[in-house]
Amino acid sequence: MKKLMTMTRQFRDDENGAAMVEYSILVGIIAGAAILxxxxxxxxxxxxxxxLCTNxxxxxxxxxxxAAGTGT
Structure with missing residues (x-):
């Protein structure tokens, strides 16, 4: 039972997944801004x-x- 509680606490305190999600969202926002x-x-x-062409x-x-970039 003590081992199960220890594993539960470690899982609760592990923030690697949360950081990865935050970085993924940040990369998505930056990519969207760059495309726009x-x-x-x-x-x-x-x-x-x-x-310029019209003038x-x-x-x-x-x-x-x-559109073609040509003229005569």
Whole structure:
């Protein structure tokens, strides 16, 4: 019975599993924030490139395909 009580106390005091869960949640939050930042920056760059392409096409009188990144 004493051995069972000792094992129960050790199991109760063991915090390795809790720390692993906390680190996993933290890694998930960081990964999510990184993905959102990359998507936001990508959208901003795409918008800037499309605006540049539109302005160049208007001023120079050429055609521009912003999606393909080509122009004549």
């Amino acid at each position: 930042a990359i998507l936001a920056i990508g959208g901003w760059v795409s918008g800037r490139f499309t605006g 160049l096409a208007r001023v120079a009188g050429t055609t521009c395909n912003a």
